[in-house]
Amino acid sequence: MTKSIVCLQKLSHRQQDLIRDAAPGYTLTLGDGKAPDLAQLAEAEIVIGWGKGISDTLLSSESPLRWVQTWSAGVEKLPLTAMENKGILLTNASGVHAEPITAVIFGFMLLFTRNLHTAVRNQLNRKWHSEGSESELTGKTAVIAGTGSIGSETARIAKAFRMTTLGVSRSGEPAEGFDEVYTTDRLQDVVSQGDFLINTLPLTDETRLMFGAEIFAACKQGSYYINIGRGATTDTQALMDALNSGHLAGAGLDVFGTEPLPEDHPLWGMEQVVITPHCAGVTDRYADRVVEIFIENMKSYLKSGTPSRNLVDYSRQY
Template sequence: MAKSIVCLQPLTKEQVEAIRKAAPGYTFVQCDAKQPDLEALAEAEIVISWAKGISGLLLREGTPLRWVQAWSAGVDKLPLDRLEQRGIVLTNASGVHAEPISQVIFGYMLMFVRNLHTAIRNQDRRIWNSDETETELTGKTVVIAGTGEIGAATARIAKAFGMRTIGVRRIDDPLPGFDAMYTTSRLKDAVAEGDFVINTLPLTGETRGLFDASVFSSFKEGSYYINIGRGGTTDTEALIEALENGRLRGAGLDVFEAEPLPEDHPLWDMKQVIITPHVAGLTDHYSNRLVGIFTENMKSYLAHGAPTVNVVDYLRQY
């Protein structure tokens, strides 16, 4: 049986050629995730991306599947337990999103400090008005929960704006770009210092519902919350309460517990909230960056039998 790679995402001719060049001796099949080529998947040693309804086929005993390259950084929607049981290596798209998402984060932040979100609403109604509360990012403190590629890029840009940066992660070892570091167990202490709190966390057993009422009650009064990680890390009702009671001055939200956000959801009517439809990571550079990760991993896979970049730790779930 010929060794094969199956990709469930659209790629350009140049990207396909890059994969073929990096994987001599492998056949390459490209198909649509909505209508996957089941025959090709059944024979695949490597699969790029995932799709609904293919778990039973790919994860049954005896299949040649050895490696899955996820199309996203978050892997919470994949059958992690079954992948681990089969001994299949899983790599994610960490690093692909750092540039677009960090830019979205600063888009939110700049809109809030310059009241641009209010100006846009006033423009729709032809109202010339300012409440003269405009400020700037200079001198503000940003707390970044999650110090991976996105968090690191955000911290780097924040320093260029003259901001103080605080990181939150599992260990409190210092990292470049961060003025201070807190462990996740000290999240409440960290958010109490932030003018802006940025949530870049993946959804895992440890992070689900992490931002709850007790954490929001610890936020600095009049601060802002931005979530571009996963909606399930935040207790939405607690977030709404913090917005309504004034603990939070505003929120920039790209991800939600329920997506799409229901039309009757109260967040839609909150003028201090900026909502984007889970698009922070989208960019026309996405495929190129992911193919770059895959082809680099293919070198180590061919040389040593396993990829080395962005390998998911099944215990941590990222």
């Protein structure tokens, strides 16, 4: 029987050819994640992407599924326990987002230090005005929660601005680009040193609502919070309280506990908050990068039976 790869995302002809070349003996079929063909998926050994309503088919006892390559870095929406129990290999798209998301992080930081967010509002009102409170990134300290691909790229670029970079990670192991790295249990101590607290963490049982009232109270007076990780890692009410009190000077937010952010949510009306609609990782190079990860993994899978890059540890949920 022919072995099957089903991709639930759009691919160019070039991307399809690259996958076929890397997977001799396999057929590649393009599906639709929004309207998946269950009969097609029932024959799949490898699935690229994910979609609603496909779990029962892929996790049935008859399913030949052995490996899922997600189209995203986060995997919290997948049936992880059932996948682990069935022995399905899971790889994510970690690393795809590093460059575009880092650009958004620095976009937020530069907006705040140079007051560009208020300049845009003034332009709309044809108002020639500056508070004279502009600053710069040189000499500032960035506390970066998460030292993975996004955190590391952010730290690397921060060094070009001659910033101090402090990392926070589960292991606390040294990482390139960081002056110091601390374990997660030191987060409350470390944030007091930061002019910017940057959250790049995935959503897990450990990180859910990690950034709450205690963390924000420990932050340096007048510092800024940036979240491009997952919305549910943050207690939104505690964040708004810290912003309204003036303890935090501002926030750059790409992710939210509820998405889309409701039209009547008070965050929309806060002038010290800059909002982007969960698009920090969007780039015209996204598909190329995921396909690159998949091809590397496919070669390893054919050789050893296990993909080599971005293999998710079910116990850690990333």
